[in-house]
Ligand code: SF4
């Protein structure tokens with residue numbers, strides 16, 4: 447049931463026929479209810495596409511998605527509609543999704559109207575409560591997007607995701623455009639909301655520090671594939687994949703980095719990914735086998751999965 451999303455490039459007139467952009471190339475993972483699952487990787491690794499697949503903003507080319515144990519492919523139209531309430535997404539730039547001509551109150555009420563929730567009074571009450579929960583005075587309902595700061599707009603973006611009382615929220619680079627001090631306020635708000643409302647998040651960021659701070663588990667993506675999944679703070683589950691190590695090495699002053707790994711070269715194109723392990727052209731530990739055989743994501747210990755030939759023996763338990 448590995449998820450795959452290929453974008454046909456021919457349709458977009460970019461390249462000759464049959465070439466596809468392997469944005470997400472056979473990714474398979476499960477997010478537990480009530481957890482914050484972080485997703486990291488360089489830009490273009492497929493993390494945003496993975497998030498959009500999970501909320502079905504885009505449809506997968508192959509594979510099946512499950513929500514609360516049920517395949518989405520088997521849902522009726524009515525069930526699909528309630529799924530649209532249960533799963534929401536917050537983007538990096540809420541400005542682009544906020545209508546500049548409409549008040550914040552209108553933006554927050556609209557989804558309630560679409561889903562036929564409550565009468566006018568009830569809807570206004572839900573909007574006011576939601577604004578309060580994201581740390582904004584209910585009076586903000588009468589304001590327009592341009593009257594707000596970046597941090598306040600992101601609070602509105604979060605409110606818009608919360609207003610339908612979802613269960614699962616994809617948060618895609620939601621703090622990346624904000625100043626560091628505002629970032630930590632928004633991160634703490636997200637964490638608080640997650641606990642209070644028992645929410646589940648897929649938290650996407652290129653910033654490993656941010657992801658590690660907020661997440662229970664972290665998935666690392668490279669060229670459309672999941673290369674490692676580890677539990678934050680679990681002893682024995684420290685990240686080991688050469689790519690993850692390289693990502694961590696790039697951050698000054700972080701604990702767990704013993705050996706420094708430096709990334710060489712650019713990220714190859716997802717249109718024509720390298721043979722074998724897609725990371726091999728940049729991996730300081732690559733061998734001949736890496737150039738020809740693609741490793742699979744395998745469990746190497748509690749809460750820890752790695753896709754790398756170096757760790758396969760441990761995975762097989764044959765040591
Ligand atoms: Fe490096 Fe080989 Fe592991 Fe890929 S499989 S990360 S190339 S050692």
Ligand code: MG
Nearest residue numbers: 490493494619
């Ligand atoms: Mg992105």
